[in-house]
Amino acid sequence: MKKFITAVVVVAAMTTPVAFAHNQNYGHRHHSMAKFAEKLGLTDAQKQQVKDIRQADRQANQALFEQFRAKRQELRTLRQNNDPNAENVKTEVKALHQQLRAAHKATFEKIYNTVLTADQRAQVDAWRAKRQSAKQ
Numbered sequence: 001m002k003k004f005i006t007a008v009v010v011v012a013a014m015t016t017p018v019a020f021a022h023n024q025n026y027g028h029r030h031h032s033m034a035k036f037a038e039k040l041g042l043t044d045a046q047k048q049q050v051k052d053i054r055q056a057d058r059q060a061n062q063a064l065f066e067q068f069r070a071k072r073q074e075l076r077t078l079r080q081n082n083d084p085n086a087e088n089v090k091t092e093v094k095a096l097h098q099q100l101r102a103a104h105k106a107t108f109e110k111i112y113n114t115v116l117t118a119d120q121r122a123q124v125d126a127w128r129a130k131r132q133s134a135k136q
Contacts, residue, residue: 040120049115057107068096
């Protein structure tokens with residue numbers, strides 16, 4: 001019995017750091033936005049403009065996002081039940097996902113065109129080019 005308890009304690013001790021490491025990415029979007037602002041050297045006014053644009057667009061797209069989440073959940077349920085209508089819902093989910101991607105891109109373009117200076121836009125363009133070359 002002592003060996004069993006010791007084994008359980010050892011396994012628990014070994015898995016706990018993994019669990020905490022997994023949760024370190026919680027809130028990663030906020031972190032990446034702060035990193036983005038730091039790398040570009042955004043002023044406080046620019047940071048506030050970005051925050052305002054993102055918040056307004058998030059509110060404007062909230063209904064679309066909720067619809068996407070509901071359809072995605074419906075798709076999961078249909079797949080679990082082996083329902084043949086799952087393919088129709090999958091098509092709807094893909095369409096909603098494309099709309100969300102377009103909304104995200106529009107938000108980025110709004111920030112790019114209205115908040116960033118010419119130098120900052122050039123820096124973003126260089127990052128995009130580097131990412132594109134890395135993909136190929």
